[in-house]
Amino acid sequence: MGCASRPLDQPQALAQGIVWQIDDDHLDPRGDWDRLGVTDLLVQWTAVDDLSFLPGTATHRKSRLAGLTTSEHLPDWARIAGEPWARNVIVGLAGRFDETTARARVARLIAQSKQLATVLPPGHIDGYYFPVEVDPTWAGARALGPLLEQLPRPLWISVYENSNIGGPALADWLTRWLPPDVGVLLQDGCGVGVRGPAAARAYADALAARRGKERTRIIAEAFRPAQKGAFRPATAAELAPQLLAYRGYRAYLFDGPHYVSARLVRDLLEEAARR
Template sequence: MPIRCFFQRRFQGRFHGRFVRAVAVSLCAFAAAGCTLQVPAHADSLAQGVVWQLSNDQLNPHGNWDKLGINELLVQWIAVDDVAYMAGAGLPAPRVPDWVRIANEPWARGVIVGLAGYADEKKARANVEELVERSLKLAAVRPPVHITGWYFPVEVDPTWTDAKRLAPLLERLPHPLWISVYDNSNVGGEALAKWLDGWLPHDVGVMLQDGCGVYARGPAAAREYADALAARLGKDRVRIIAEAFRPKQGGGFRAATAAELAPQLERYQGYRVYLFDGPHYLSNELVDGVLAIQHGAPGSGSGGAAP
């Protein structure tokens, strides 16, 4: 008898109802205990995640990002510059997002929660011990979302000569844990991987900023970086942040065009990819433009053009 038929007969009726309820209760208890469940990605997804750089100006994210296959949200931080975006963590929280609404969005079935940070990189690096203490308080409160991991929002790069002092601090934070790395000095993927492997705890994952948004490199070179990191650290520890912006004439940044963004997503297939960032740069029109390019629509590629 096929196993599936035996299972259906064996557990039908009232026992089956009790069994299903018990499983549901167990899963709820598992989540409430602080455990994390990975959100699976579809094989044909162009991207798997979207980043939200939370600020007072971006408290209410909306988008059609799930059309790209995205089902995981990476929140850059839930406390920044001495202000929190959830209550109960010992910091002022004058404005709080609608976390319940966000948790029910199709692009936020899972959420990697960014902890405490400072917007100024030098200040963040100089105060990592303080940020870890704040992060522990934030993690104890937890936003009401399906947490799939944690992110410590102090970015690293090879010019940070004192980065090794992060190692014991990262071990104190909740896991699965991610940090992000960039290389504007162009030391190369192998050198970057060797540097990280020399101090980063082996249970901490890396989000590689691809550098396309500041013209540090193109998608092909960024893929080589990712492959070098994966070869040294293990592919499960490497994900890619695809920068969906470009420098704007006169200063600042603009959204990438569909023609600029599509090659990034195509080149990074095989990795979990997170677009930076959704609310600021990834408009509905840009999403549709990228999809049009994927499907070979004539005249596509102008979505998200600079104003």
């Protein structure tokens, strides 16, 4: 089964999804992101650095063999499944906080992901996400293609591109090794200042032309650089142009619990109404 196409829930929605990157300080996501039109929750991962946030993982023999242990503190998955912004859940599988380590341990993360996919959270599962991010500088990315065949479908990965090689070149690189039924979540690069919304939209259009619009979605970076290498939430004036530029695609805010507060939601609605 490939990545199914679904109509947008609200034609004038500013966003269709949020990303939730689980860490010890963000185990209880709460927000009013549905006011923006959000109905999809993309969970960045359900296990990171060998620690699972799904109940029962440690009692699963194959999960123990894959090196997973269960966190002492777990999200309230049942409550989350009832939120209006989590009507459809894309379950992130096994990842690492450090990108270099993740790429070096892809085979192990695939094995862990296969086990996590058998211990799912409640709610409507709309797909799976393998959270090892790819970009054209990763020389070993081609080896990922055959490994992804082991994971359930619909399946998504994310891609970023920081050298501005252009959307057609990125689409060509992906098409050379990525299984055709795997969907692509394009990180727009606006949060790190790589490109603006119009250029990000052009990248998405190039990916959709090669891989299909139903397998192309956009991650809108809802942050901006701050001092000393940190990041701050984007302002409504900064973020609204991204979301307006991506209309026609399913756009996911990265990430809701860290960066998209109730005040920012209100400001976004006001900013969009002015434009």
